[in-house]
Amino acid sequence: MNLTLALIGNPNCGKTTLFNQLTGSNQHVGNFPGVTVDKKEGLVRSHPGVTVVDLPGIYSLSPYTSEEVVSRDFLLHEHPAGVINIVDATTLERNLYLTLQLLELRIPTVLALNMMDEVRENGGTIDVAAMEQELGIPVVPISASRGEGVEELCVRAVRAAQEKQLPRRIDFCAGDVHRAIHSISHLIEQKAELAGVPVRFAASKLAEGDTLMADTLRLTQNERQLLALVVEEMENSHGMDCEAAMADMRYTFIEGLCAKTVVRPGDTKEQRRSVEIDKLLTHKIWAIPIFVGIMLTVFFLTFGVIGPFLNSIMEALLSVISTGLAGALRDLGINPTLQSLVLDGAFAGVSSVLSFLPTIVTLFFFLSLLEDSGYMARVAFVTDRLLRRIGLSGRSFVPLLIGFGCSVPAIMATRTLASERDRKMTIRLTPFMSCSAKLPIYSVFTLAFFPEHRALVMMALYFGGMFVGVLYGLLLKRTVFSGSPIPFVMELPAYRLPAPKSVLLHMWEKAKDFLIKAFTIIFLASLVVWVLQSFDFGFNPVSDSGQSMLASIGRTLAPVFIPLGFSDWRAATALVTGLSAKEAVVSTLSVLLGAGEGAELTLLLQQLFSPLQAVSFLVFTLLYMPCVAAMAAIKRELGGWRAALSLMAQQTGIAWVAALLVYQFGRVLGLG
Amino acid sequence: MTLDQLAVGHSGIVTSVGGQGALRKRLLDMGLTPKVLVSVRKIAPMGDPIELTLRGYTLTLRREDAKSIEVQPS
Numbered sequence: 001m002n003l004t005l006a007l008i009g010n011p012n013c014g015k016t017t018l019f020n021q022l023t024g025s026n027q028h029v030g031n032f033p034g035v036t037v038d039k040k041e042g043l044v045r046s047h048p049g050v051t052v053v054d055l056p057g058i059y060s061l062s063p064y065t066s067e068e069v070v071s072r073d074f075l076l077h078e079h080p081a082g083v084i085n086i087v088d089a090t091t092l093e094r095n096l097y098l099t100l101q102l103l104e105l106r107i108p109t110v111l112a113l114n115m116m117d118e119v120r121e122n123g124g125t126i127d128v129a130a131m132e133q134e135l136g137i138p139v140v141p142i143s144a145s146r147g148e149g150v151e152e153l154c155v156r157a158v159r160a161a162q163e164k165q166l167p168r169r170i171d172f173c174a175g176d177v178h179r180a181i182h183s184i185s186h187l188i189e190q191k192a193e194l195a196g197v198p199v200r201f202a203a204s205k206l207a208e209g210d211t212l213m214a215d216t217l218r219l220t221q222n223e224r225q226l227l228a229l230v231v232e233e234m235e236n237s238h239g240m241d242c243e244a245a246m247a248d249m250r251y252t253f254i255e256g257l258c259a260k261t262v263v264r265p266g267d268t269k270e271q272r273r274s275v276e277i278d279k280l281l282t283h284k285i286w287a288i289p290i291f292v293g294i295m296l297t298v299f300f301l302t303f304g305v306i307g308p309f310l311n312s313i314m315e316a317l318l319s320v321i322s323t324g325l326a327g328a329l330r331d332l333g334i335n336p337t338l339q340s341l342v343l344d345g346a347f348a349g350v351s352s353v354l355s356f357l358p359t360i361v362t363l364f365f366f367l368s369l370l371e372d373s374g375y376m377a378r379v380a381f382v383t384d385r386l387l388r389r390i391g392l393s394g395r396s397f398v399p400l401l402i403g404f405g406c407s408v409p410a411i412m413a414t415r416t417l418a419s420e421r422d423r424k425m426t427i428r429l430t431p432f433m434s435c436s437a438k439l440p441i442y443s444v445f446t447l448a449f450f451p452e453h454r455a456l457v458m459m460a461l462y463f464g465g466m467f468v469g470v471l472y473g474l475l476l477k478r479t480v481f482s483g484s485p486i487p488f489v490m491e492l493p494a495y496r497l498p499a500p501k502s503v504l505l506h507m508w509e510k511a512k513d514f515l516i517k518a519f520t521i522i523f524l525a526s527l528v529v530w531v532l533q534s535f536d537f538g539f540n541p542v543s544d545s546g547q548s549m550l551a552s553i554g555r556t557l558a559p560v561f562i563p564l565g566f567s568d569w570r571a572a573t574a575l576v577t578g579l580s581a582k583e584a585v586v587s588t589l590s591v592l593l594g595a596g597e598g599a600e601l602t603l604l605l606q607q608l609f610s611p612l613q614a615v616s617f618l619v620f621t622l623l624y625m626p627c628v629a630a631m632a633a634i635k636r637e638l639g640g641w642r643a644a645l646s647l648m649a650q651q652t653g654i655a656w657v658a659a660l661l662v663y664q665f666g667r668v669l670g671l672g
Numbered sequence: 673m674t675l676d677q678l679a680v681g682h683s684g685i686v687t688s689v690g691g692q693g694a695l696r697k698r699l700l701d702m703g704l705t706p707k708v709l710v711s712v713r714k715i716a717p718m719g720d721p722i723e724l725t726l727r728g729y730t731l732t733l734r735r736e737d738a739k740s741i742e743v744q745p746s
Contacts, residue, residue: 060701064694091729094703240706244689247700251708264728274730278714287717381732385718388734487695487737489702492723492730 001049003161006075008102009086010095011057011418012374012493014114017502018086018144019054022154029509032070035420035639039070046151047158053080059094061101063212065486066420075105076197082108082161084153089113089126089141090268090494096254097247099135103167104201108160109137112153116141122268127261134257136168145499170200172253177245180234181207187226191217207231208246274494278378287382294375295401298366302359303405303436310358318351337541340534349526352581353519356408356629361511363402363409368506370398371416372498377490384488390473391481393488396426403433404462407630408518411637412510419486425476427637428647431626432469434462437582441621444586448602449614457618465622468658518632525628529580545591550576564620564656565613565663575620581627612671616663623655673745675710676722676738683711684743691740703727704741 007022009015019027023042030039040054055074056067063069075083085102087095092113102109113126132139138156142149159165173181184203192202195217205213206227214224231242238245258264267275280286301307322343329339370376376398384394395417402410410430414423442461446454532550534541542548554573561567570592578585593608595601609617625631625648635644678684686708689699703726704710713730714723721734 060697062697062701064697091727093727094729097701097703240688243697243700244706248705248707251703251705267728275713282714282716282723284715284717377732381716381721381723382718384716384732384734385720487698488721488732488734489695489698489737490732491702492732494730 001162002051003049003081003158004051004053004078005044005082005084005157005161006053006055006080006107007084007086008055008071008075008098009057009112009114010059010088010098010491012491013057013086013088013095014144015054015057015086017499018084018112018114018142018150019052020499020501020505021144021147021150022052025505025508027505027509029513031639032074035066035070037067037070037420038415044154047154050154050158052084058098060098062208063210065418067418075102075107076201080107082110082157084110084112084157086112086114086144089115089119090271092126092262093251093254093258096257097250100172100250100253101201101204103135103137103172104170104198104204106166106170106198106200108163108165109167110153110157110160111135111137111139112144112149113139113141114144117143117146117148118268118270119264123265124268125263130261131257134169134260138165173249176234176237177207177249180230183230184227187223187230188217188219191219191223194218204246207234207242209242268494270494270496274374274492277495278492281375282378282382287378291379291382294370295398298363298370299405302362302366306362307358310362311355314354314358318347318354322347322351337534341530344534345527345530346523348530349523352526353515353522353629356406356514356518357511359406360409360412360514361507363405364412364507364510365503367398367402367409367413367416368503369498372496372502374493374495376416377492380488380490381492388488390429390470391477391485392422392425392429392473393485393490395488395490396422396429399426400430400433403430403435405436407431407433407435407626408514408633409510411630411633412514414637418490421481421483421486424638424643425473425481427634428476429469429473431630431634431647431651432465432472432623434465434622435582435626435630437627438621440583441585442618444601445605445614445618448605449609449611457615461618461622464619464658468623468654472654514633517636518629521632521635522628525580529577533577551592560656561620563663564659565616565667566609568608570608571617575624578621579625579627581629582621585621612663612666615666616659619662620655620659623651623658625649625652625655673743674739675712675724675733675741675743676735678712678743678745680712680715682745683709684745685709686741687744688742689740690742691737695737696740699733699737699741702731704731709746710743 007015007019019040022044024045027040027042032039037056042052044050044052055071058068058071061068061072083102085099087099099111119126128139128141138160140149140153140156142153181203184206185199188202189199192199197216202213202217234245235241240248281290325347326343329342379398380394383397387394387396399410399413402413407430411427414426417423417426442458446457450457533548535549536542536547537549537552545551551573553576555569557572558567558569561572570589573592574585574588577588590601593604595604631644634647635641638644686704686706688706689696689704708726710724710726712722713725721732722738724731724733
């Protein structure tokens with residue numbers, strides 16, 4: 001028995017928890033074709049041969065966001081054998097709105113009433129039998145977090161799918177809307193069958209004024225005119241336009257259904273608790289300090305405590321392996337170049353990939369906690385105003401903030417954003433948030449050139465990055481993303497304790513995702529850097545790093561930086577190695593300048609740059625294209641090399657122009 | 673009056689939902705339909721967006737978007 005079930009529901013209704021319950025860790029995360037929307041699939045543990053596809057959390061099957069469109073397309077064109085529609089029983093009215101649209105699709109559907117434990121504990125009841133009768137589909141009360149009712153849900157969903165039990169009811173309307181939908185159904189019946197779209201679904205969408213549907217059905221001009229007449233008549237007699245009339249029709253039915261089947265003695269304990277928590281967390285004065293405090297704690301723990309701790313364990317392990325490996329290679333009498341290839345090339349590559357893992361794992365642990373508890377929605381609520389000007393919403397705030405730690409997890413964190421447009425725009429802005437790997441560069445340079453004003457210069461760099469990011473955001477808003485943004489109409493879900501399983505799975509998923517997708521790219525980049533550093537163009541091993549291919553590339557590139565004030569090939573070479581990891585800029589400069597310990601580098605840098613040239617160099621370092629690991633993440637999340645490379649080119653261009661402006665204005669002002 | 677003018681702690685009945693395109697559809701989909709009772713619970717620390725309750729759940733909306741919703745205070 002092989003069949004596919006689609007799992008669909010509103011955001012925050014416990015869909016992911018249910019998916020994890022159904023599949024265990026037996027999941028596969030991919031992309032829907034053409035868009036960067038997660039497509040999660042998994043095999044149902046208790047029913048061999050049954051696959052569940054976790055569709056994105058959506059509120060409606062309207063055609064506005066890419067999440068809605070892929071869900072709609074999946075249900076219409078991939079023909080899943082059945083649908084599990086999960087709803088939050090504590091906010092049933094809004095959740096059932098999607099259900100009514102799903103029922104029109106003529107797919108065997110089972111309704112999972114999640115969080116029934118919460119409903120019961122607060123003295124509420126739901127008459128499940130009456131609801132089954134009214135909706136014409138099986139209804140199963142469950143508690144996804146406790147695993148209650150999940151098995152029965154599986155059994156009934158599989159049975160419905162196998163026996164092809166179609167929803168017994170599709171008419172939820174009355175009066176003028178009813179008449180209009182029926183007239184439209186008659187009008188388009190053949191076209192809908194030709195296009196393979198359920199007639200009723202098509203008719204409802206057309207009655208709503210959904211032009212995408214009219215195109216899908218290839219309606220003629222004549223048919224469109226007839227359609228317009230029917231819709232106009234409905235609007236006139238209902239006293240509302242078609243969109244409002246259809247939404248009103250659905251909600252009126254749901255209100256009646258809930259009145260008949262649901263006993264709800266006011267808000268639940270969890271909802272009342274959320275109101276209390278929000279008195280503090282979204283408080284007029286305290287909201288922002290608390291948010292800053294929480295994020296500082298997350299950063300401190302990630303980059304100051306847990307990350308370095310995990311890193312030191314890993315480094316210890318790696319150094320044991322590398323010593324063993326080095327010994328083995330020596331004993332085998334392998335030639336030094338090959339030894340260096342294995343140790344400095346391949347092994348260093350593996351190490352640099354792994355060095356990101358502790359940060360990613362730790363950060364995503366905290367991010368899942370914030371997301372699953374419901375706090376992330378509050379952050380969006382509190383910070384929305386700051387990002388609106390550049391065409392984003394408060395949802396992008398945390399990913400951008402993570403960018404100050406490391407671009408890689410920041411870019412990966414954009415996955416939680418509700419719209420593809422916001423995701424793409426946030427990804428493009430993230431690299432402007434100066435990441436922590438650039439800090440050693442600032443540190444060395446400010447020590448050498450501005451020992452009295454180190455903090456000031458560093459602050460200026462950080463704010464400079466943000467400032468350029470804002471300008472770039474405004475530019476994007478006017479050009480690439482000029483269409484109207486996805487409206488910021490966001491639910492504030494009740495606070496809930498995150499399920500440990502979901503948090504752990506999320507961490508594991510992100511770590512795996514990073515390792516698989518980034519490994520080849522970072523590994524290859526490390527090998528390339530090793531080759532460039534170890535050989536000259538005749539592929540003879542070099543002993544003096546000034547003779548390597550890398551140095552030659554640096555010499556070739558150096559003239560590009562003349563207008564920016566630093567024409568020395570060693571500066572250019574350092575920028576190139578910075579692409580493998582930004583902290584390499586300092587180590588490369590140190591090696592190429594022949595600096596030993598401590599203060600020597602400071603002196604040598606002072607000989608290499610004037611203070612103004614140093615500032616120009618810092619501005620370029622701040623803004624130019626990100627490291628390979630970030631590039632790999634960008635490529636993955638923007639959905640291809642073309643978009644990623646164009647972003648790299650734009651950033652490097654911006655960096656060049658910014659450094660040019662700084663240097664030339666500085667000279668005019670007589671600072672050089 | 674429009675929804676953005678409703679004071680914190682007050683409620684009203686939606687009489688019409690204006691605007692167009694994705695925003696309007698989203699408002700309707702989220703249950704802001706004519707005749708529904710909605711109350712304003714809070715305003716964000718920076719003065720925008722606003723926090724509403726309706727149909728047993730909590731929703732946030734920007735003031736500018738709330739302007740397109742007509743309410744009858746109750």
